[in-house]
Amino acid sequence: MSIQSVAIIGLGLLGGSIGLAIAEHAPDIATKGYDADADVRKKAAARGLVQEVCDSAEAAVANADLVILCVPVGAMAGAASAFADALPDGAIVSDVGSSKQSVIDDLAAVLPGRTVIPAHPVAGTEQSGPEAGFPSLFENRWCILTPPAGADQTAVDALSAFWERLGARIEIMDAEHHDLVLAVTSHIPHLIAYTIVGTASDLEDVTRSEVIKYSAGGFRDFTRIAASDPTMWRDVFLHNKSAVLEMLGRFTEDLTALQRAIRSGDGETLHELFSRTRAIRRGIIEEGQDDAAPDFGREH
Numbered sequence: 001m002s003i004q005s006v007a008i009i010g011l012g013l014l015g016g017s018i019g020l021a022i023a024e025h026a027p028d029i030a031t032k033g034y035d036a037d038a039d040v041r042k043k044a045a046a047r048g049l050v051q052e053v054c055d056s057a058e059a060a061v062a063n064a065d066l067v068i069l070c071v072p073v074g075a076m077a078g079a080a081s082a083f084a085d086a087l088p089d090g091a092i093v094s095d096v097g098s099s100k101q102s103v104i105d106d107l108a109a110v111l112p113g114r115t116v117i118p119a120h121p122v123a124g125t126e127q128s129g130p131e132a133g134f135p136s137l138f139e140n141r142w143c144i145l146t147p148p149a150g151a152d153q154t155a156v157d158a159l160s161a162f163w164e165r166l167g168a169r170i171e172i173m174d175a176e177h178h179d180l181v182l183a184v185t186s187h188i189p190h191l192i193a194y195t196i197v198g199t200a201s202d203l204e205d206v207t208r209s210e211v212i213k214y215s216a217g218g219f220r221d222f223t224r225i226a227a228s229d230p231t232m233w234r235d236v237f238l239h240n241k242s243a244v245l246e247m248l249g250r251f252t253e254d255l256t257a258l259q260r261a262i263r264s265g266d267g268e269t270l271h272e273l274f275s276r277t278r279a280i281r282r283g284i285i286e287e288g289q290d291d292a293a294p295d296f297g298r299e300h
């Protein structure tokens with residue numbers, strides 16, 4: 001089975017990038033798209049993100065052999081219900097959501113008996129919307145597929161081949177493992193970045209001085225991702241709740257140990273940790289992994 005016709009639901013950063021990447025890397029594939037926001041549809045048409053921008057989700061999926069949901073994880077069920085009755089027989093439904101178990105549960109409920117193969121391209125930026133997409137977003141990036149137990153292998157192979165055409169590297173993982181790994185490598189870093197910007201900003205009120213204005217390079221490097229879309233990230237934390245809370249617990253314990261070391265003047269502990277983590281971070285850069293996802297380890 002090879003993918004000939006793709007419908008993209010949600011034409012923001014991810015949906016737009018998929019449309020542009022298909023046009024560049026797989027121009028034989030036909031593309032249609034739909035977004036719930038009329039203004040986004042207008043901008044998507046103007047930028048040519050897909051060949052045809054439709055006025056309904058049902059029109060977009062007619063004749064599609066792959067439908068990709070590119071909406072916030074909290075909107076997946078609603079977006080899929082809108083086209084459920086028009087989905088062609090045999091079509092694969094996938095998504096790009098940043099958490100996976102909740103998407104599997106939500107799509108199984110609204111698309112019973114249909115072929116659903118969730119995916120997560122681990123590639124993005126702090127930008128969002130129809131102006132933000134670009135065709136090289138997925139090149140040399142991981143795309144993690146989390147097929148549910150008993151998933152149709154032909155569909156998994158077809159979806160893998162599709163993402164490979166866009167330049168991605170494929171990893172197959174179970175959804176629970178995905179959600180734990182991404183909690184620590186992506187979700188908690190965003191939470192910390194959002195928090196520290198809020199803390200620094202609140203400090204301006206206390207000190208009556210312009211803390212953010214004088215923020216140094218470290219703060220700026222570290223907080224780029226705090227400019228990310230609030231709806232997307234609200235949904236990630238609400239839908240990957242247990243994995244985030246588990247990893248946040250571990251992180252908090254490590255942070256508390258450092259707090260203790262600072263309070264007690266334990267320089268040895270601080271130096272040992274900073275040396276170890278510097279080597280790990282430098283290793284990521286030297287191995288050329290800086291632009292790709294970390295090594296997730298293989299469970300399969």
Ligand SMILES: NC(=O)c1ccc[n+]([C@@H]2O[C@H](COP(=O)([O-])OP(=O)(O)OC[C@H]3O[C@@H](n4cnc5c(N)ncnc54)[C@H](O)[C@@H]3O)[C@@H](O)[C@H]2O)c1
Pocket residue numbers: 009010011012013014015034035036037040070071072073075078079096097098099121122123124125126127128129130132229232236
């Ligand atoms: N931004 C990233 O770095 C990144 C990376 C990988 C995966 N993701 C995931 O990709 C998905 C999309 O993120 P994005 O960055 O493209 O967001 P975005 O805000 O740029 O685009 C999302 C679009 O979905 C539309 N939408 C919302 N509800 C809809 C509905 N019911 N039907 C149709 N359209 C609807 C919105 O109008 C918006 O245009 C999210 O699930 C996110 O977790 C994001």
Ligand SMILES: O=C(O)C(=O)C[C@]1(C(=O)O)C=C[C@@H](O)C=C1
Pocket residue numbers: 097098121122123124125126127185186187225228
């Ligand atoms: O580079 C960024 O700006 C991102 O936040 C991208 C990023 C990440 O955390 O790596 C964000 C969310 C995703 O689901 C995948 C990628």
